[in-house]
Amino acid sequence: MLTKRRLHLMIKLAEFRQDHEDDSMRIVRYYRSDYIALSLIKNLFITTIAWLVLIGLFALYHMDFLLNNLNQLKIGPLAAVLVITYLMMLGVYSVITYMTARIRYIRSFADVREYDQKLRLLARLYDEEAEEEDLA
Amino acid sequence: MNTLITVRDKMRALYADYSMYIVPVFKFALAMVLFLIINNRMGYMQALSNLFVLIILAAVSAILPLNAMVLIGSMLIVLHCFGLGLEVGAFAMILYLVLVMLYFRFASRDALVLLMGPLACTLNIPAAVPLCLGLMRGPESALSAICSVVSWRFFQLTYAEIAPMKQTSDAGVLEILQEIPRSMFNSSLVLYLIAFAATAIVVSLICRYLTTFTRLTAIIIGSVVFIVIMLAGGRALQTEINTVVVIGGTVVSALIALILNTFFYTVDYAKSKYIQFEDDDYFYYVKAIPKLKTEGTRQEEFFDDDAIDEEPPLTIRPDGTGRIGNEVDFETKLEDSLKDL
Numbered sequence: 001m002l003t004k005r006r007l008h009l010m011i012k013l014a015e016f017r018q019d020h021e022d023d024s025m026r027i028v029r030y031y032r033s034d035y036i037a038l039s040l041i042k043n044l045f046i047t048t049i050a051w052l053v054l055i056g057l058f059a060l061y062h063m064d065f066l067l068n069n070l071n072q073l074k075i076g077p078l079a080a081v082l083v084i085t086y087l088m089m090l091g092v093y094s095v096i097t098y099m100t101a102r103i104r105y106i107r108s109f110a111d112v113r114e115y116d117q118k119l120r121l122l123a124r125l126y127d128e129e130a131e132e133e134d135l136a
Numbered sequence: 137m138n139t140l141i142t143v144r145d146k147m148r149a150l151y152a153d154y155s156m157y158i159v160p161v162f163k164f165a166l167a168m169v170l171f172l173i174i175n176n177r178m179g180y181m182q183a184l185s186n187l188f189v190l191i192i193l194a195a196v197s198a199i200l201p202l203n204a205m206v207l208i209g210s211m212l213i214v215l216h217c218f219g220l221g222l223e224v225g226a227f228a229m230i231l232y233l234v235l236v237m238l239y240f241r242f243a244s245r246d247a248l249v250l251l252m253g254p255l256a257c258t259l260n261i262p263a264a265v266p267l268c269l270g271l272m273r274g275p276e277s278a279l280s281a282i283c284s285v286v287s288w289r290f291f292q293l294t295y296a297e298i299a300p301m302k303q304t305s306d307a308g309v310l311e312i313l314q315e316i317p318r319s320m321f322n323s324s325l326v327l328y329l330i331a332f333a334a335t336a337i338v339v340s341l342i343c344r345y346l347t348t349f350t351r352l353t354a355i356i357i358g359s360v361v362f363i364v365i366m367l368a369g370g371r372a373l374q375t376e377i378n379t380v381v382v383i384g385g386t387v388v389s390a391l392i393a394l395i396l397n398t399f400f401y402t403v404d405y406a407k408s409k410y411i412q413f414e415d416d417d418y419f420y421y422v423k424a425i426p427k428l429k430t431e432g433t434r435q436e437e438f439f440d441d442d443a444i445d446e447e448p449p450l451t452i453r454p455d456g457t458g459r460i461g462n463e464v465d466f467e468t469k470l471e472d473s474l475k476d477l
Contacts, residue, residue, distance in 0.1 A: 014413040
């Protein structure tokens, strides 16, 4: 039996699912710590690649200087500078990634929690209608 | 004023009924304009200079999400750069990849500025980008404005300096690769970066925090800030600035920002939705057409919110265990059934 109230609720639930299947509902399948950890691992790879690209561009720009002074270059301090710049860049982007992942998860969880409550209300409406049909 | 409100309401009604057709048409038009300007200024790869190729790319952009248009436009720029030279194309690809990796993976909504920056600056209305960003987003939009300047400066550099250099001289690969960043990161870029960032921050702060000012005032103040920084900064950094073009372009940019603000940014354009779902008995095909409600009214809720608040929260963990409120405890029921066995 179709009721207006149940139909309205089903439409709202389907609309939410259609709009948020690829973002909020995908995110809350993880625990919060797992989602943040996954984001930080992705950040590690992306930041490392970006750092390598930037170092490569810097080296290309100063190629003349590097080639002329190759014998005078001190590997130790150079390696230390490279490692420090890498760690600084990774640190900054890790903090940004942690904050954005945490905020995204909290917002998604709030949306899906409301979806769950409406879903439970729909289940209760189905049960009530089934009881009414049994009594009838 | 009433005429404007009437026109805006008619636009909302039209969008509510025909959004399925209006949105792709707008995206197609925007994509065609962007791709035509890219081809007009660059055009180094003959295969992409064909109008039919652009029409197909614009049609694909119209049906895919907005970031697909950004991806296709960026690829068009990169491929034209490859047509100019392998090293130029490689630099273009690396530049756009670095911008995505360092910033746009956090702010993917603003990716369109990568193409709107070159478009606005080519049409001599550069202030339109930071003004619109400041109206739509918060102070963090200054970073998006900076990325748009970098994209525009590389786009301009390619056809204004690198292409003539490739055609007139026998510069080697390394020389070109060293010349690109040297020419790109000059005083003109610094001036535009400061002007864009400051304008976006000023406009967004006025819109967000000063309730006594209207958005119109934010646009006016933002435009003045842009003009002052460009003219004063141009003199301080000894950069060639055409005063008439800057002032005229900023006035036009302010008008564009005002029109966009009046008709788009402050209006709730709800569109018709097509939803389908099923239960055990029926398939449901629903078309939801929004009501055009006036500001200040609240749509009546159909279901009982109090009933929802009385229910304890549902907790279903990713591994499938959980409980529905206090009525069913799966773990206890499982233990009881095992005892019976």
